[in-house]
Amino acid sequence: MTGERVKSNLVRQLGRDPGIIIVNRGLALSKSYVVFAIFFASVAILTANFGNASLGGAPANSGIYLRPLSLLSVALIAIAGVTLTTSVILLYVYDKNNGVLEYFLSLGMNQGDIYKRYLKAGLILVSLLMVAVTVANVGIGLILGRAVTVPLAATGIAAALSLSIVSFDTMAMMAFSSLQKQRAGANQPLGLALGGLLVVPAYLTPLILPFIVVVAVDLAEAVIIAALSVALLLLSSRLISREKLLP
């Protein structure tokens, strides 16, 4: 099989992947969230590299106080992730309201199967964002001729935190979307607010705690939220009845 055919088959397979389809549909439906996410991610990249660059002329022992500023980028990247995946949550509500989820159920899926599709899409979006942020950090580091250890560490922590927060946020918003009375995505501020609330520790800790403690707090939060998301996903079919997915 030639390289072209392998590539073409791969593209076709990816095009049929439910997660990729939801990503494309979500982004097509609400482009403004992409713009906001790019804005937050850009500020995050600048913050990571500003915190890092400021070490250049500072005494060695001041690093422990300055480096946590780079970790503010963790919170900003997580917010960018939450903003980006709002498009997936909106699509979920949209699909619920026009009967697409009802049709999925009629095809033999259960609640968990459906949630997994949208969750996967959210995680794909966050992963793409992380790749973009990493590339940007490395690029800036190379241009400025500086070590990229701290920005990359911040991106790594942000990846762990963002993936867990987005998982929880997406699951929670899908599970409780039936609470909203107003149609067509009235839950988006709540989704953003929930995601924003979970990011608060990542905002505050770099301002008051040393670098290593901030890293520990962020990672611990990521692990706890990830565990909650998995529990919510596993229990979704029991906790949430199928009727909640009906228009």
Add this chain to the structure above:
Amino acid sequence: MHTLELHNVNSGYNKKTVLHDITLTIQEPSIYVVLGPNGAGKTTLFRTIAGILEPYSGEVVFDGENVTSSRDVRKRINYLSHYNAIPEEMTVYSALTFYANMQGGSVDQVLALLHLQELTDTKISDLSQGQKKRVSVAKVFLQERDLYLMDEPTSNLDPGYSKEIRDILLKLSKDRIVLYSTHNLYEANDIGTNLILIKNGTIALTEKISNIQLKEYRVGIRASTDISKIIDAERGEQGYYVLSVSSPEEAGQILKKLIENGVLVTEMRQLENPLQELYETA
């Protein structure tokens, strides 16, 4: 041969029961018209049979398997909701491909079946309500299944397309069970062989449509001369002479009498739909 059984099914939404103790067995392949006023529970019945709603009590069994707990049996059921369930931002072709990737079937085949070829590249959001309905129906016909639950499949459709869909379902019903809800009583009378009448979430009647008897038949006759001098009929709507008879046999005797009197009868028809009375009293 397939069997659909509902045993003492109670079902509804938010713990509010809509269907009350429904027990029903369907074995004969045919089209079963589900009739009832708005809010009677037709859609809830369809959703429960499709396994979308889990009954509060009782069970739905298709070919010996519980629909609620078995994914495999749910995959043998085709359900058409009265929501179109088509992603509006997609084109007709991509929307049907989206579903074909999930459930199988040939997109080109259903496009041809429902004459949608000219619309393949049109966005769903740009279609008329009737065209959207055809796409929605097309997704259900992507793959043949053993049980069809069609909730108002011809609403918003013009008569030509309605007939095509009815013809497809008539063909399928030769060896499958088709449940078909409609508010069009003439359509119900035309397509259905059996009637399931829903009233306040219970089954008020299951009967062969041919067996449904009315208390009184109003018959309209168009004839070459004034027949009111021969039979007890009044000049009524749309040029018909209208009379009431107690049975179809009596109508036959009247026709015979007119012919014996040398009257050229150009048309004789039942003015009411036999389902009208049932529907109004439901």
